[in-house]
Amino acid sequence: MTNLLSGEPTVVTAGAELFTDALTAQAAAVTPVAWQPPAGSPEALARVMADPRRTTANATALERMLAAGATLVDVRPASEVVGLAAGQFRHAGPPISWERASGPMRGALMGAAIFEGLASSADEAERLLSGGSAEWAPCHEAGGVGPMAGVVSPSMWVFVLRDEAHDRTSWCSLNEGLGKVLRYGAYGPEVIDRLRWMSAVLGPALQAAVREHGPIDVKGIIAQMVQMGDEGHNRNRAGTLMLLRDLLPAMIDAGVASSDVASVARFVGGNDHFFLNLVMPACKLQTAAASGIPGSTVVTTMARNGTDFGIQVSGTGDQWFTGPANTPQGLFLGSYGPEDANPDIGDSAITETAGIGGFAMASAPAIVRFVGGTVSDALRTSREMYGITTGENAAYALPILDFRGAATGIDVTKVVRSGVLPQINTGMAGRVAGVGQVGAGLVTPPMECFTGALEALGEAAPPLA
Amino acid sequence: MTNLLSGEPTVVTAGAELFTDALTAQAAAVTPVAWQPPAGSPEALARVMADPRRTTANATALERMLAAGATLVDVRPASEVVGLAAGQFRHAGPPISWERASGPMRGALMGAAIFEGLASSADEAERLLSGGSAEWAPCHEAGGVGPMAGVVSPSMWVFVLRDEAHDRTSWCSLNEGLGKVLRYGAYGPEVIDRLRWMSAVLGPALQAAVREHGPIDVKGIIAQMVQMGDEGHNRNRAGTLMLLRDLLPAMIDAGVASSDVASVARFVGGNDHFFLNLVMPACKLQTAAASGIPGSTVVTTMARNGTDFGIQVSGTGDQWFTGPANTPQGLFLGSYGPEDANPDIGDSAITETAGIGGFAMASAPAIVRFVGGTVSDALRTSREMYGITTGENAAYALPILDFRGAATGIDVTKVVRSGVLPQINTGMAGRVAGVGQVGAGLVTPPMECFTGALEALGEAAPPLA
Numbered sequence: 001m002t003n004l005l006s007g008e009p010t011v012v013t014a015g016a017e018l019f020t021d022a023l024t025a026q027a028a029a030v031t032p033v034a035w036q037p038p039a040g041s042p043e044a045l046a047r048v049m050a051d052p053r054r055t056t057a058n059a060t061a062l063e064r065m066l067a068a069g070a071t072l073v074d075v076r077p078a079s080e081v082v083g084l085a086a087g088q089f090r091h092a093g094p095p096i097s098w099e100r101a102s103g104p105m106r107g108a109l110m111g112a113a114i115f116e117g118l119a120s121s122a123d124e125a126e127r128l129l130s131g132g133s134a135e136w137a138p139c140h141e142a143g144g145v146g147p148m149a150g151v152v153s154p155s156m157w158v159f160v161l162r163d164e165a166h167d168r169t170s171w172c173s174l175n176e177g178l179g180k181v182l183r184y185g186a187y188g189p190e191v192i193d194r195l196r197w198m199s200a201v202l203g204p205a206l207q208a209a210v211r212e213h214g215p216i217d218v219k220g221i222i223a224q225m226v227q228m229g230d231e232g233h234n235r236n237r238a239g240t241l242m243l244l245r246d247l248l249p250a251m252i253d254a255g256v257a258s259s260d261v262a263s264v265a266r267f268v269g270g271n272d273h274f275f276l277n278l279v280m281p282a283c284k285l286q287t288a289a290a291s292g293i294p295g296s297t298v299v300t301t302m303a304r305n306g307t308d309f310g311i312q313v314s315g316t317g318d319q320w321f322t323g324p325a326n327t328p329q330g331l332f333l334g335s336y337g338p339e340d341a342n343p344d345i346g347d348s349a350i351t352e353t354a355g356i357g358g359f360a361m362a363s364a365p366a367i368v369r370f371v372g373g374t375v376s377d378a379l380r381t382s383r384e385m386y387g388i389t390t391g392e393n394a395a396y397a398l399p400i401l402d403f404r405g406a407a408t409g410i411d412v413t414k415v416v417r418s419g420v421l422p423q424i425n426t427g428m429a430g431r432v433a434g435v436g437q438v439g440a441g442l443v444t445p446p447m448e449c450f451t452g453a454l455e456a457l458g459e460a461a462p463p464l465a
Numbered sequence: 466m467t468n469l470l471s472g473e474p475t476v477v478t479a480g481a482e483l484f485t486d487a488l489t490a491q492a493a494a495v496t497p498v499a500w501q502p503p504a505g506s507p508e509a510l511a512r513v514m515a516d517p518r519r520t521t522a523n524a525t526a527l528e529r530m531l532a533a534g535a536t537l538v539d540v541r542p543a544s545e546v547v548g549l550a551a552g553q554f555r556h557a558g559p560p561i562s563w564e565r566a567s568g569p570m571r572g573a574l575m576g577a578a579i580f581e582g583l584a585s586s587a588d589e590a591e592r593l594l595s596g597g598s599a600e601w602a603p604c605h606e607a608g609g610v611g612p613m614a615g616v617v618s619p620s621m622w623v624f625v626l627r628d629e630a631h632d633r634t635s636w637c638s639l640n641e642g643l644g645k646v647l648r649y650g651a652y653g654p655e656v657i658d659r660l661r662w663m664s665a666v667l668g669p670a671l672q673a674a675v676r677e678h679g680p681i682d683v684k685g686i687i688a689q690m691v692q693m694g695d696e697g698h699n700r701n702r703a704g705t706l707m708l709l710r711d712l713l714p715a716m717i718d719a720g721v722a723s724s725d726v727a728s729v730a731r732f733v734g735g736n737d738h739f740f741l742n743l744v745m746p747a748c749k750l751q752t753a754a755a756s757g758i759p760g761s762t763v764v765t766t767m768a769r770n771g772t773d774f775g776i777q778v779s780g781t782g783d784q785w786f787t788g789p790a791n792t793p794q795g796l797f798l799g800s801y802g803p804e805d806a807n808p809d810i811g812d813s814a815i816t817e818t819a820g821i822g823g824f825a826m827a828s829a830p831a832i833v834r835f836v837g838g839t840v841s842d843a844l845r846t847s848r849e850m851y852g853i854t855t856g857e858n859a860a861y862a863l864p865i866l867d868f869r870g871a872a873t874g875i876d877v878t879k880v881v882r883s884g885v886l887p888q889i890n891t892g893m894a895g896r897v898a899g900v901g902q903v904g905a906g907l908v909t910p911p912m913e914c915f916t917g918a919l920e921a922l923g924e925a926a927p928p929l930a
Binding site (some may be wrong): 227229237241245249258262370402403 | 706
């Protein structure tokens with residue numbers, strides 16, 4: 001104590017800048033620490049942190065995520081796989097009404113209605129959809145996922161993936177490519193024509209190839225692609241090429257017509273994002289394996305419908321915690337600019353939920369040319385994500401981080417305590433229905449998804465003594 | 466001066482440790498600087514450094530290297546492309562006699578003689594080759610390149626590449642895969658059978674595909690692959706997949722039998738190194754463009770025959786400067802160990818001569834799992850190579866180094882002055898003929914290649930005033 005009074009004081013300030021400023025004005029040396037109080041209810045956080053089930057539940061959640069497999073076992077129409085009937089659709093993100101739906105979500109639903117022959121024009125499709133004679137529900141609620149608007153209708157074909165470790169199936173639509181495509185809200189004739197070719201030629205050819213080949217280890221391909229400059233969300237170039245390598249010989253052996261093999265090879269080979277629609281259901285299988293563990297604070301879904309961002313958490317099962325979706329910041333195609341971008345949309349944030357995508361940017365430094373930012377940002381972001389996750393996935397080793405496993409299992413308590421939000425890489429849809437893609441960029445969920453989840457987790461936790 | 470005597474001295478020592486040790490023993494603070502005198506003849510270095518042509522000549526060499534293109538234009542038998550007749554062979558590295566040839570070089574020549582029907586057993590082949598009734602010369606001396614032993618015989622098919630900017634052609638054999646293969650010195654029946662299939666099926670199918678497709682931009686694929694975890698020497702996985710993507714639809718359109726398309730797709734898709742044999746001639750075109758510029762100290766060839774390491778330098782044309790090849794340090798296959806490895810062999814160091822391979826390891830951190838070392842070594846090595854090169858190749862941008870262009874144009878004067886040798890990634894052949902590959906690792910050329918070149922450059926430089 002004597003020393004304290006006689007020597008020069010060492011002053012550390014935390015949080016509010018008032019103290020720092022006052023000391024600095026008096027020429028006193030001060031070390032400010034960036035700190036902010038945890039987000040959300042302190043009572044809920046206290047209950048959740050004290051929940052005796054939490055540590056074990058999160059360890060179990062992580063263990064299941066890491067044990068989950070993902071093999072492509074079939075390609076079939078959504079009518080069969082998802083059980084959709086005429087006039088029924090699936091879509092990305094949490095539930096949404098027509099009134100609250102964004103432009104790209106409306107555009108994709110309209111295009112799907114035209115594709116299914118329920119309407120012959122955009123106006124007619126809009127009347128049908130706004131009039132209450134069609135129905136739609138989240139892909140996630142049927143165990144599947146869809147990128148961007150994520151609209152799936154009965155005649156579209158879907159990839160079928162299996163996690164044998166947990167006896168679970170997932171599915172995802174086939175990727176259409178970039179630009180004017182349904183999932184970005186475009187519904188013009190070229191969109192519908194492409195969807196018809198995908199159902200008539202692409203789907204059946206892929207089905208024949210997969211059945212000839214036998215199950216394809218999608219998890220194994222993801223492990224390779226994160227060593228090849230892909231992060232699995234906005235870069236899927238190596239993954240697409242590896243899929244093509246595995247499927248084409250089998251497609252030929254299966255007796256698919258040579259001209260169809262060539263057109264499928266050109267379509268898939270010309271679309272670096274094709275494999276995204278296999279990464280997504282693989283990630284869904286991984287996160288679904290961790291769902292429904294009482295007391296677990298691990299996030300099992302992050303998904304957006306273009307209006308709301310929604311998350312689901314292991315300990316609270318299928319309940320959605322939503323907040324208004326942010327608009328991504330990034331790079332724009334052609335003459336598009338920030339005013340053209342719709343808020344965040346798509347189930348593709350399942351990649352970050354599983355530890356890749358924005359979480360694995362360090363392994364895909366070239367991504368910054370597509371989504372913006374710098375290479376050092378990409379490295380910093382990947383490192384930062386270890387602070388809000390439960391563990392690491394050795395199966396997805398990031399070479400540039402000395403083969404450290406991908407940061408896996410976002411923990412609601414770590415997000416609210418640190419204020420660090422999960423980093424998502426994403427495509428940007430035009431906010432007006434019919435426009436299509438306008439760019440790609442970076443975005444985070446709104447904090448209220450996590451504070452909402454915390455509240456519910458707190459209510460489900462045992463009361464404090 | 467007064468200050469110098471009255472204050473504490475600041476002592477910096479350079480080179481010899483004697484001074485550092487003596488001062489340290491007297492408790493004086495000392496800052497040692499790692500320094501060594503330049504390698505080779507000081508007189509030669511002085512003349513070369515003072516050569517008034519040097520700066521411009523090296524700028525021209527770099528400019529030509531960066532301007533060189535590389536397109537795959539055809540696939541044809543070596544008899545036609547290289548003009549080989551029965552009993553004539555091409556091989557890797559500088560010229561070598563049978564007596565001085567290493568095990569893998571002898572094994573590959575023996576296998577090629579059996580493949581060509583000149584001998585029906587290893588013994589017979591050995592008698593033929595040691596008896597003086599066959600002839601062989603370096604691939605490089607016919608404008609081509611060959612990995613490892615690099616042995617090419619008339620019936621083997623080769624890739625034909627063009628640099629239209631400088632109206633130059635290069636060529637390289639087709640890659641056989643890993644393990645027991647001719648280029649690693651194996652010559653058993655499975656090696657010969659594979660070579661027969663490659664000449665009967667693979668070569669013609671690739672020819673049909675390339676002719677149907679039209680020229681394939683190999684330089685463009687290399688630019689992509691260095692963004693996809695390949696360094697173009699020991700990792701060519703993404704490059705191989707991109708080649709397959711481009712060629713397969715054209716192979717189908719060209720009417721190649723479906724069963725052959727499927728077998729070619731499996732062979733190429735199952736060999737991550739297949740594209741190496743396109744990277745190498747592309748690099749040869751790049752460095753050949755810089756050859757023969759009087760006064761230039763830029764290295765245009767680094768090549769090894771398993772006994773000697775040889776380099777060629779722009780200002781001295783086709784003259785070889787050789788030294789004994791080092792043995793790579795790295796990782797071994799199966800139960801093989803360091804005692805099984807042959808000294809450095811192959812023309813594949815043309816990749817480092819062109820700025821990729823070991824020079825681009827930073828972009829391929831996963832390579833350390835194949836050649837040994839750590840990720841930070843890989844980053845450090847790539848950065849260090851900028852110190853011994855003339856410029857950077859923006860076409861081959863390395864994302865993790867903030868898209869810095871590959872270090873290009875090794876300068877003999879920078880190597881001898883710094884003592885830093887070019888870093889080469891390489892495969893390791895078994896030292897006994899017939900064994901095949903035993904591992905992969907890292908190696909450098911012997912310094913005497915560079916001091917020898919310096920001597921010749923000095924003789925060709927104007928005398929000092």
